[in-house]
Amino acid sequence: MARQAKQDRLPTRVEMRKRGMKLQDVLCPLCGDGSESSCHLFTACSFAMEVWARVASWCKLASIYAFEVRDLLLLPKDLKMRKQKTRTMHGIILTTLWNILIARNESIFQWKTNKVVDVVAKIKASSFF
Numbered sequence: 001m002a003r004q005a006k007q008d009r010l011p012t013r014v015e016m017r018k019r020g021m022k023l024q025d026v027l028c029p030l031c032g033d034g035s036e037s038s039c040h041l042f043t044a045c046s047f048a049m050e051v052w053a054r055v056a057s058w059c060k061l062a063s064i065y066a067f068e069v070r071d072l073l074l075l076p077k078d079l080k081m082r083k084q085k086t087r088t089m090h091g092i093i094l095t096t097l098w099n100i101l102i103a104r105n106e107s108i109f110q111w112k113t114n115k116v117v118d119v120v121a122k123i124k125a126s127s128f129f
């Protein structure tokens with residue numbers, strides 16, 4: 001999933017439209033305010049940005065800013081932490097990406113409106129393991 005997101009190959013609305021699917025709109029289901037590409041979904045979406053801000057706070061980081069999914073995947077190395085912390089941070093980044101994608105899918109397929117706090121709670125619970 002992370003590699004597909006990094007290469008912008010997830011079946012987001014923008015990608016599906018590029019492949020010829022007729023969609024009413026390509027707006028992001030989480031914020032409703034931007035074309036749903038992988039880049040938007042994980043880095044520019046206001047919902048995702050709030051998730052990242054809370055994850056950063058939980059990890060005692062000043063902030064987590066990214067322009068692309070690749071930036072998020074490289075973040076643990078950029079932070080220059082000890083090896084164990086780098087691995088843990090990488091796991092938290094992947095877990096966060098995964099939970100944002102789940103929130104997106106639930107929004108589309110189950111008409112569920114997720115709250116940022118609930119998504120962050122799932123990230124914390126998943127990251128614990």
Ligand SMILES: [Zn+2]
Pocket residue numbers: 028029030031032033034040041044045046047
């Ligand atoms: Zn969005």
